[in-house]
Amino acid sequence: MTRVNDQHTRLSSDLRSALQIIDGDIVQAVQALKETKPDPQPDLERRLINLIKELGHYKRVHDKGDSENFEYPFRRGERQVNDVFKAIFPELAPPPAKSRTKTLMILNINTQSHFETFALGPYQFPRLLNGLWQLSSSSWGSGSDKRQEEELIRLVQSGFTAADMADHYGDAELVYANFRNRLSPSVRSQVLAATKWCVFTPPAKPLTSLFVLEKVKERYRRLGGRVELLQFDWYDYSCKDYLNILLELVRLTAIYPDLVSTIGLCNFDSEHTVEVCEYLIAKTGSVGIVSNQVQFSLIDSRPLQLMVNVCAKYGLKLLTYGSLCGGLLSAKWLGQAAPDIYSETLQLTPSQRKYHDMIMSWGTWQDFQSLLYELSAIADEHRVTLTNIATRWILQQPSVGALIVGTRLGVSSHVDDNLATFGFTLNAWDLDRIEALALGISRGKTRRLFSKLGDCGTEYRNEN
Known part of the structure; x- marks a missing residue:
């Protein structure tokens, strides 16, 4: 039983790492697209909208599953895709969604006396x-x-x-x-x-x-x-x-x-x-x-x-x-x-x-x-x-x-x-x-x- 659990843990860790790499690749691919300064053509609009939809679909599937123990892996990529769409097609970008109120983080900045x-x-x-x-x-x-x-x-x-x-x-x-x-x-x-x-x-x-x-x-x-x-x-x-x-x-x-x-x-x-x-x-x-x-x-x-x-x-x-x-x-x-x-x-x-x-x-x-x-x-x-x-x-x-x-x-x-x-x-x-x-x-x-x-x-x- 311990071996099975260890294998499951290792598999979960490997899967997280793989998805994390994919997330980073999405970020870099979209950044490369942005730096080419593309014209706002219909084909590009369609492709970006499809990518946004696919990421949204994955997010919904993820949220219905083991979302407490398995972090949604494409948050960075999703943010980057939405941002580049807004930059290329500002008139088509939806208004910011009314997100659920997030608890603000209250941090203590503890600088030592010799901190410069x-x-x-x-x-x-x-x-x-x-x-x-x-x-x-x-x-x-x-x-x-x-x-x-x-x-x-x-x-x-x-x-x-x-x-x-x-x-x-x-x-x-x-x-x-x-x-x-x-x-x-x-x-x-x-x-x-x-x-x-x-x-x-x-x-x-x-x-x-x-x-x-x-x-x-x-x-x-x-x-x-x-x-x-x-x-x-x-x-x-x-x-x-x-x-x-x-x-x-x-x-x-x-x-x-x-x-x-x-x-x-x-x-x-x-x-x-x-x-x-x-x-x-x-x-x-x-x-x-x-x-x-x-x-x-x-x-x-x-x-x-x-x-x-x-x-x-x-x-x-x-x-x-x-x-x-x-x-x-x-x-x-x-x-x-x-x-x-x-x-x-x-x-x-x-x-x-x-x-x-x-x-x-x-x-x-x-x-x-x-x-x-x-x-x-x-x-x-x-x-x-x-x-x-x-x-x-x-x-x-x-x-x-x-x-x-x-x-x-x-x-x-x-x-x-x-x-x-x-x-x-x-x-x-x-x-x-x-x-x-x-x-x-x-x-x-x-x-x-x-x-x-x-x-x-x-x-x-x-x-x-």
């Missing part, structure tokens, strides 16, 4: 942000709606009350909106959303004030409420339309503060960050923007060349990503041979393949191992993890407001490890040992990488 925050506009943001870019691909795994919510609860209760996402991170905005809008008002007001408007190709519509407002409203709609920080990413500096767009965005923060509160940049280099700030000062009398999100780590220290001084001059804060190199800056890789980045057995994530290339641009795999060994030794002295040391180094750099930590919602959790980052400070001897290996003698590695790749974000631009 910083001012960004009118808000206090934690110095570690929950990065939701893993929701942009199922390569990082797919968490169920329930498990994602459980992890968000744990993060917020521990003080990690802000998340970074973007318009192209799968269903990240919808996941965060669903969670945030179930919180009691007193807690909800403390849970902050930083998202992005990323322009990767020439806009198809004239760049009018109304166009900009519509784009902001789209982020507001997806988040189900105010955007505390909207970060703007632009594809080509030779097209100067970004200046007027940013001017309009800054104006919107004054006109509609409950729609969008503050504006930041994303992947802007130093020269064009200065250009933006000077343009806004000339037009409005103030800098207007509050931040720039850039790649910054012990491996990619290019911001130290120019960006940190630009930010200091204009009062901007850096929000950093890639600071742990997709998990390569961790004890897991200490003493390991250089990976075959396309190995089917190793199965590196897209981020790890990207940052492996960055390591090879910075130095050799042996150089990287030497850095890991030194970080490990310093970690032992502080009784923390190697990752804590790599994170702490970033937080102690000039102009850095926060580091964005990838959060694999519903798949894994590193809350306690992240909290340990705030419990110590690297001293001058620690910094000298780290920087001798990471930055090189007289910051030679930093300068060479800057010369090879260009300033922050250059690798993402479609420049001729």
Whole structure:
């Protein structure tokens, strides 16, 4: 009898996992459809309506069955399909259904005395942000709606009350909106959303004030409420339309503060960050923007060349990503041979393949191992993890407001490890040992990488 029960439990677990993967695949497929910006054709309308109907049919069958013990598996996919239908066929989308009143979650945010925050506009943001870019691909795994919510609860209760996402991170905005809008008002007001408007190709519509407002409203709609920080990413500096767009965005923060509160940049280099700030000062009398999100780590220290001084001059804060190199800056890789980045057995994530290339641009795999060994030794002295040391180094750099930590919602959790980052400070001897290996003698590695790749974000631009 025990064997039968064990087999049933294993079968149920395997089935849940399979359905969870399908749910994630629906999310990604619909996201891919949305990014093609399809025309609202009758055939597409029919196909989406049929998919919505099939998901609804499955939901009704599920609710009549063992719904208490078996979570409805397609909640994320259903939400994503409904959202894309609303975006493509706004005139056909039904009005929001009068859902049953949900019990609001009352959470206690228990921050420790050494928990670190910083001012960004009118808000206090934690110095570690929950990065939701893993929701942009199922390569990082797919968490169920329930498990994602459980992890968000744990993060917020521990003080990690802000998340970074973007318009192209799968269903990240919808996941965060669903969670945030179930919180009691007193807690909800403390849970902050930083998202992005990323322009990767020439806009198809004239760049009018109304166009900009519509784009902001789209982020507001997806988040189900105010955007505390909207970060703007632009594809080509030779097209100067970004200046007027940013001017309009800054104006919107004054006109509609409950729609969008503050504006930041994303992947802007130093020269064009200065250009933006000077343009806004000339037009409005103030800098207007509050931040720039850039790649910054012990491996990619290019911001130290120019960006940190630009930010200091204009009062901007850096929000950093890639600071742990997709998990390569961790004890897991200490003493390991250089990976075959396309190995089917190793199965590196897209981020790890990207940052492996960055390591090879910075130095050799042996150089990287030497850095890991030194970080490990310093970690032992502080009784923390190697990752804590790599994170702490970033937080102690000039102009850095926060580091964005990838959060694999519903798949894994590193809350306690992240909290340990705030419990110590690297001293001058620690910094000298780290920087001798990471930055090189007289910051030679930093300068060479800057010369090879260009300033922050250059690798993402479609420049001729």
